């Protein structure tokens with residue numbers, strides 16, 4: 001069993017070591033070959049060529065340690081402690097917590113990123129600050145910050161929790177792949193964070209460490225694979241219960257959990273690794289802020305547009321199974337609100353015709369038209385429709401369903417009709 005109070009030692013690769021006039025980085029095994037025994041200036045620093053971890057109370061430089069133990073005359077070892085005292089007598093500071101843990105998980109997450117995008121291997125991470133006591137005072141405290149001038153930083157409260165370490169790193173990866181753009185600008189609020197968090201959760205899920213070799217992964221407190229949009233909407237844990245359930249709600253911060261779960265479902269049913277590449281392919285062409293970027297529909301549309309009809313059905317079902325409805329389907333029926341499977345599309349003269357709309361965003365106004373059968377073109381206007389036989393308006397319910405309680409028409413002639421639904425968004 002893993003004992004979080006006594007973690008095993010794990011080598012740190014690519015860590016900076018200086019000794020006498022030599023300076024280099026450790027290899028994959030955390031080893032460096034020096035030409036002389038440790039001298040007075042022997043220093044091990046928590047930075048590599050691509051990342052740099054500091055205490056927010058000592059912003060000027062990466063954490064350095066100078067101690068070592070002699071194993072034999074040819075071998076020396078430096079163990080980075082969990083808590084490193086950076087206090088100065090005249091300038092008290094808190095200890096530097098779990099810095100090696102951050103370093104280790106940064107490497108692990110970076111392996112996933114560079115495997116997905118080889119060009120990412122030359123990207124320099126933002127400086128990572130630990131000991132930020134302004135963040136929630138537990139090991140869940142972490143934040144990826146984008147300043148108005150587009151510089152970035154990552155902060156942690158203590159760097160203990162691998163989940164939170166990796167989560168913040170994934171925000172940076174997404175930001176970088178999206179050409180240093182954010183989903184909704186720097187004034188983002190909880191109401192438009194869903195896509196940012198969805199990508200963070202999704203990339204994190206590519207190699208979730210359930211039993212970290214260094215610090216125990218305590219588990220995401222949110223079991224994302226069980227959640228749908230209704231769980232988020234009705235839970236006082238995830239919102240203050242004053243938000244309306246409609247398509248705007250899909251952009252709420254915590255809706256990232258069901259959306260990330262939808263993506264996991266699609267990944268497992270269709271593409272596996274290639275789905276990761278498909279998502280990257282959706283991010284990299286984004287070169288300007290778009291007012292729709294933060295809307296879950298934006299990425300739904302890209303996925304649908306770049307998929308075969310068979311894959312589109314699976315994608316659509318994965319979203320709607322978790323309560324996210326984007327593409328309404330309208331059907332005719334012989335009675336109002338027929339149970340599933342009782343839809344009816346052939347009528348005798350005089351039969352009442354009811355309409356039912358399913359898979360519609362919740363609680364939105366819509367109009368249903370019945371028109372004489374015709375051909376359609378993309379972007380066509382309602383005004384260009386053939387003779388409109390009838391037109392009925394309504395509002396979808398909490399399940400994204402609407403049906404006409406009275407017949408919308410009675411078949412009076414032998415003819416083909418089409419039914420159209422217009423979402424008045």
Ligand SMILES: [Zn+2]
Nearest residue numbers: 167171197200
């Ligand atoms: Zn986040």
